[in-house]
Amino acid sequence: MSRLGIIDTHAHLDDNRFDSDRADVMARLANDMEAVITQGTTYESSVASVKTAEQYDFVYAAVGWHPEDLAGIKDESYIAGLEQLAREHAKVVAIGEIGLDYYWKENEPKEVQLLRLKQQCDLAYQLDLPVVIHNREAHGDCLNFFQNEVPKELKVVFHCYSGSLEMAKELWKRGYYLGFGGTSTYKNNKKVREVLAACPEELFVLETDCPYLAPEPFRGRRNDPSLTEYVGKNAALVRGTSFEHIAEQTTKNARTLFNKMFRA
Ligand SMILES: [Zn+2]
Incomplete structure (x- = not known):
């Protein structure tokens, strides 16, 4: 077993904040972690995730287009690009990071975001893979989408959960998982801790979303998967x-x- 015995279910190991010391970080993580799932945010970043997973035993990949990056999709063949990555590489274990982000005004319009989410969820369902969901300031549409637009057998995790307890209860009813990360350790974030406290034992996972959102007492610094330990302690x-x-x-x-x- 690894030193910490935990899995970081949501990391961005291809982020350029790891460029200067990636090899050292990875060597340390190989000893610390049971596994790390590194997420794709574009085609290019999905390819990078797959490469990292092929290079390191403990790393697995998710492939997908993040709602902040949808303007980069040139045509409908993007979905075939993801499908090929997922079918050809045994260590692709999810479609992610996908979802809805209504926070940034420059993101694609809601209709486009919902269409891309639907297409990527359909792909995940076909491939029998779970989806990793990013939901920022889109709680109502997100809940409505998952209650009405996807087969009930689709496996889903809401990463870095930020919704209400009421919404969480609806998600738990569907057997969806919630991912908790650094934000669950922040002092001002009582709401997330309320959800974490109430979450059914079999429906929550840990994550970092590194290099973003380092947990306390490291808030503001570069995050990395080993800090899942502090999320877990909290x-x-x-x-x-x-x-x-x-x-x-x-x-x-x-x-x-x-x-x-x-x-795999
Ligand atoms: Zn992320």
Whole structure:
């Protein structure tokens, strides 16, 4: 077993903030982590995720187009590009990071975001892969979409969950997972901790979203997957249990959700 015995289900290892010392970081993580799932945000970044997964045993990849990057899609063949990556590479375990982002005004219009989300969810369903969902300031549309536009068997994780407890309850009813990261450790973020405290044991996973959103006491610094430890320690505190229990449970959950990790 790895030193920490945990899985970071959401990282961006291709980010240029790792360019200067990526080899050192990866060597350290190989010892620390059970697994890291690195996300795609464009085709290029999805290819980079796949390459990293092929280079390092403990790394798995998600491929997808992030809602902030949809303007980069040139034509409808983009979906075939993702499909090929997912079919040809055994370590692609999810379609992500995809979703809705209504925060940035320069993002594509809502209709385009919803269409791209639908197409990528359909692909995931066809390939029997889970989807990794980014939802920023789009709670209503996001919930409505998942309640009405996808097969109920689609496996879903809402990464870096930021919605209400009421919305979380609707997601749990559907068997969806929630990802908790650095934001669940921030002092002013009582709402997320309320959801974390109430989350069914079998439906939550840990993540960093590195290099962004470093957990306390590292807030503001570059985040990396080993800091999942601090997210896990905070979760143990919030849920009144031990770090070891959180590590064991969330690792089991991540392996159930991203079950292609077994198939790889
Ligand atoms: Zn992300």
